[in-house]
Amino acid sequence: MKIAVCIKRVPEMDVTFKIAPTGKAVDETGLKWDMSDFDGYAVEAALQLTEKAGTGEVHVISLGPDVVQETLRKALSMGVAKAVQLKCDTVPFDAYAIGTALAAELKDGGYDLIMFGKMSIDGANGVTQFVVAELLGLPLVHACSKLEIADGKGSARREIEGGGELVSFALPAIVSIDEGIARPRYPSLKGIMAAKRKPLEVRPAQLGEVRLTIETMELPPPRAAGRIIGEGAAAVPELVALLQNEAKVL
Amino acid sequence: MPNVLVFAEARGGELRKVALEAVTAARRVADQVGGDVHVVLVGAPGIAGRASALAEYGADLVVVSEHPGFANYAPEATTAFVAERVKGGDYRAVIFSASQQGKDLAPRTAARLQQAIATDVTSFEVGADAVTVTHPGYTGKVVQTLRLVGTPAIVSLRPGAVSPVAKAGAGRTESVPPSMDPAAGRVVVTETILGDTKTLDLGEAPVIISGGRGLKAAEHFKLVEDLAAAFGNAAVGATRAVTDEGWRPHSDQIGQTGRLVSPDLYVALGISGAIQHLAGMRTSKCIVAINKDKEAPIFKVADYGIVGDVFDVVPALTAAVQQARQSSN
Ligand SMILES: Cc1cc2nc3c(=O)[nH]c(=O)nc-3n(C[C@H](O)[C@H](O)[C@H](O)COP(=O)(O)OP(=O)(O)OC[C@H]3O[C@@H](n4cnc5c(N)ncnc54)[C@H](O)[C@@H]3O)c2cc1C
Ligand SMILES: Nc1ncnc2c1ncn2[C@@H]1O[C@H](COP(=O)(O)O)[C@@H](O)[C@H]1O
Numbered sequence: 001m002k003i004a005v006c007i008k009r010v011p012e013m014d015v016t017f018k019i020a021p022t023g024k025a026v027d028e029t030g031l032k033w034d035m036s037d038f039d040g041y042a043v044e045a046a047l048q049l050t051e052k053a054g055t056g057e058v059h060v061i062s063l064g065p066d067v068v069q070e071t072l073r074k075a076l077s078m079g080v081a082k083a084v085q086l087k088c089d090t091v092p093f094d095a096y097a098i099g100t101a102l103a104a105e106l107k108d109g110g111y112d113l114i115m116f117g118k119m120s121i122d123g124a125n126g127v128t129q130f131v132v133a134e135l136l137g138l139p140l141v142h143a144c145s146k147l148e149i150a151d152g153k154g155s156a157r158r159e160i161e162g163g164g165e166l167v168s169f170a171l172p173a174i175v176s177i178d179e180g181i182a183r184p185r186y187p188s189l190k191g192i193m194a195a196k197r198k199p200l201e202v203r204p205a206q207l208g209e210v211r212l213t214i215e216t217m218e219l220p221p222p223r224a225a226g227r228i229i230g231e232g233a234a235a236v237p238e239l240v241a242l243l244q245n246e247a248k249v250l
Numbered sequence: 251m252p253n254v255l256v257f258a259e260a261r262g263g264e265l266r267k268v269a270l271e272a273v274t275a276a277r278r279v280a281d282q283v284g285g286d287v288h289v290v291l292v293g294a295p296g297i298a299g300r301a302s303a304l305a306e307y308g309a310d311l312v313v314v315s316e317h318p319g320f321a322n323y324a325p326e327a328t329t330a331f332v333a334e335r336v337k338g339g340d341y342r343a344v345i346f347s348a349s350q351q352g353k354d355l356a357p358r359t360a361a362r363l364q365q366a367i368a369t370d371v372t373s374f375e376v377g378a379d380a381v382t383v384t385h386p387g388y389t390g391k392v393v394q395t396l397r398l399v400g401t402p403a404i405v406s407l408r409p410g411a412v413s414p415v416a417k418a419g420a421g422r423t424e425s426v427p428p429s430m431d432p433a434a435g436r437v438v439v440t441e442t443i444l445g446d447t448k449t450l451d452l453g454e455a456p457v458i459i460s461g462g463r464g465l466k467a468a469e470h471f472k473l474v475e476d477l478a479a480a481f482g483n484a485a486v487g488a489t490r491a492v493t494d495e496g497w498r499p500h501s502d503q504i505g506q507t508g509r510l511v512s513p514d515l516y517v518a519l520g521i522s523g524a525i526q527h528l529a530g531m532r533t534s535k536c537i538v539a540i541n542k543d544k545e546a547p548i549f550k551v552a553d554y555g556i557v558g559d560v561f562d563v564v565p566a567l568t569a570a571v572q573q574a575r576q577s578s579n
Contacts (some may be wrong), residue, residue, distance in 0.1 A: 013388060013389045013526070017388060017391050017392055026392060037506065063267065070303065075417070077388040095367075096364070096366070097532050099361075107554045111478045121506065122388050124385070124386065124388075126353055126357060126369055127357040127369060130357035131357075134361035139326075139435075140356075140437065141352065143350070145501075146390075158354075159500060159501040160348070160350040160351065160501075161349065161451035161453055161454070162444060162445045162451050163443045163445050163499070164322060164442075165438060165439045166442075167438065167440065168440050169437045169438070179490075179493075200413055211400050212366045212367070212397070213399075214394050214396060215382060215397045216393070216394070216426035217387075217394050218390070218391070218392070219392060220386075220533070221392070223532065226539075226551055226552040226555055227554060227555065228544065228549055228552075230557075231557045231558055233563050234559065234560055235556045235558070236556070236563065236567050237555060237570065240570045240571065240574050242554055243515070243536075244574060247278075248537050249457065250481075250499040250515075250571065250574055
């Protein structure tokens with residue numbers, strides 16, 4: 001089984017962001033970067049599928065400037081066989097522009113399965129995989145929280161409000177990964193050493209047309225500082241009074 | 251004349267609340283640009299009976315497609331049907347709900363039509379040459395204003411961002427057969443599993459009662475459920491620590507990699523307030539935290555905090571809420 005996973009490099013989210021002077025991006029000074037959360041789940045799920053099958057290999061693709069090589073190397077050190085950078089100076093926001101470039105790379109790769117995160121954790125669009133599926137004419141199952149591949153067919157579960165959907169699909173296919181499938185493994189020292197010798201190919205990104213742009217970026221209004229009203233069950237009457245009279249939610 | 255097209259989500263033969271939210275949003279835009287609201291409604295035979303409810307919220311035309319294969323969500327046939335409607339009309343905007351289904355259907359439709367799409371928007375405005383929307387990113391830590399070029403602009407609307415407002419539309423209906431057999435797709439939903447349908451969904455409930463690792467065992471979620479029942483309009487949520495333990499299903503997880511919610515009231519029980527959890531609930535209008543550790547970060551965002559043991563405080567709170575609701579009735 002040959003699997004490709006599309007991974008995005010994103011800032012770690014456990015910081016208070018600042019807006020860059022352009023007003024259209026976050027200030028990148030001092031940020032740490034990693035693979036987008038759901039993309040990490042997808043890499044892990046892909047590795048587990050090939051390990052379970054006992055055959056096949058996983059490739060990863062990331063579109064962006066040279067710094068994405070760090071993210072690609074991390075995937076290689078987790079056990080991925082080959083990485084491809086689709087090089088461009090800045091990553092556009094538009095999923096159509098990105099998806100066009102990814103589809104061009106994936107088109108003749110002979111993949112049985114192409115995997116994505118359900119959405120990027122910074123852009124939070126959840127659209128790129130749909131663009132690729134449409135351009136390649138492949139079936140797509142979005143936001144899988146369970147995934148099984150057997151006898152050339154796939155089955156998945158998707159979470160819906162208050163329940164789930166069981167889905168069956170034909171291969172080759174595209175799937176995007178939700179919470180619940182797998183947590184990414186930590187690269188071993190051996191994995192990190194091996195990754196240095198694995199192929200990392202660099203090609204120019206053939207970006208599609210941009211129709212969706214960021215006009216402004218702002219920080220949401222800060223929440224007022226919290227207030228502790230008391231200790232133990234004795235504080236309950238005051239809480240109920242506040243919920244009724246101040247917050248008016250009861 | 252430029253019109254607005256809406257996809258109205260139904261499940262199990264009933265409209266979902268998000269459908270009325272989307273129609274309400276569409277009515278506002280249509281009144282602004284002087285056009286009509288057209289609504290697409292698909293479902294198993296019988297769904298046409300729901301068209302009148304859509305008219306009450308502003309639908310001028312409801313295009314209904316009934317087919318037994320639409321009983322489960324049929325992603326490919328629904329996309330084909332909606333895309334065909336979009337191409338057959340003069341639409342300035344196409345509005346979906348950013349529900350779990352809409353997060354699938356909206357980008358499928360946009361990709362099919364090769365149109366720009368903005369997802370999970372909290373507001374949008376139709377201008378002369380572009381549609382602009384607000385879209386939270388970076389786990390809700392940044393608000394982005396996005397500009398979509400091209401007509402029609404496709405958006406999916408975050409559940410709860412618009413409250414349904416009744417405003418009658420012309421309410422004509424038209425019945426159209428599916429453009430492809432819903433059962434013949436390459437991706438087929440073989441079963442829809444519904445949990446307890448009495449409990450409200452996290453995206454729709456005005457009150458959410460959430461439990462964390464402080465509850466210590468699956469059976470103690472009875473405390474959380476009882477408090478939710480006392481409010482009467484509440485859904486139950488959880489942290490990743492809890493869904494990892496298997497105390498609650500993954501679909502209950504709130505946070506960076508779970509559901510993003512914004513209820514009127516969010517009650518956090520035995521939850522530390524990790525940054526990834528806050529990412530999913532920090533925009534709640536009022537936050538209450540009960541935690542035995544007064545240094546827990548959840549207290550930094552809680553409007554009202556009680557330092558205490560959930561096993562003491564929650565039963566007392568449940569009784570007090572029950573009493574408050576009885577005396578107000
Ligand atoms: C990539 C990534 C994504 C993540 N995504 C999510 C996500 O989407 N959602 C999410 O929730 N987490 C997420 N996490 C996990 C997150 O970092 C925390 O580990 C998790 O939120 C902790 O859950 P908790 O508050 O229930 O448990 P803990 O952090 O263990 O907190 C338990 C709290 O209960 C209190 N307590 C204990 N006993 C009692 C008692 N008897 N009475 C009152 N209080 C008591 C303790 O003081 C403590 O504050 C993610 C982590 C990563 C790395
Ligand atoms: N620059 C990128 N390089 C590689 N894959 C990407 C990139 N951007 C997005 N993706 C993939 O597309 C998914 C959805 O991204 P988005 O549409 O931005 O939410 C991500 O989870 C990745 O799998």
